[in-house]
Amino acid sequence: MHISTVADVIELICCVALNESTRAFFNSPEPRWDQLQHFRGLLPLASYPSSPMRCYHCGLTASPAVTSSSNENGNAGRPYYKCPRTGKFLVFADARGNDPRNPPCECGLSSKRMVAGRKKSRGKLFYVCRNGTCDYNRCCTDARGGKVTIDWEILDHLVHIQII
Template sequence: MGAGWRGLLACKCCLSAPFKSMVAVKTSDAMAPCPFSPPSPPCPICGQPTTTCVTRTSNRNGNAGRPYLKCGSCRKFITFVDKRGISSKNPECVCGKASRIQVAGKGKGRGLHYVCQSGACDFFDVARNKDGDQISLTEKLVEDLARILI
């Protein structure tokens, strides 16, 4: 790279804690657009702009390195911005698109649920088995799936 460079450009969100130690940044004061996606949609909660960020490599929920939207104003996680969990077989959300299936975090039982794929609406539905119980995954299975990026 040319003079003045220490590494990759980083978006404003990636430069804030806890991401600051993970990225190398251009030495100029100019803030770079996030390289992971096109312009982000507004926050569905407050309407302010969202920022694309990337989860830490140390993420313990199986999401290391995944890009996601975060509201800069209300500081809320909005949605992941990849295709993981999106399938035409999933139920439609309020937006009329196939929802995203995802796994609840470690402290929430690792249950499967559906959410709006773009974070534009508040769609939420529990994934249930034939007996009507929520489908849950073992910690080992979550780790194995994350390792192969499913």
């Protein structure tokens, strides 16, 4: 499934079924991205690590870091934790994408929804451990098992309301 409209986001990510007239309303020539804030507010985001955790790669305390201001994947200035030995990314240190309805990771907690930014899999939605304490990584799939991707043009809207 490819997400490119407000109605797509509401149905798949916000888990709200739309009838045809409501779908037409959200898919009008003037997209109503501001309406998504209402749907996002129906369910509070799950917690996130506010202090460094133990790295699952090396066992040492994770190092805090911040993405560069030139990051073009919607993550500029975003805090995260990384492995102190390898510098490998562990998890973003914020609530973005922490929907309690996301599938559980290997720790038993709801996961964090993220979007791939690399050219090879650009726009692919996936889940990771929201606490950065296991190496959980799973593709987001629709009801038929197909991989879910987003239209890169809607990324800023989804970041703004913390869906990804």
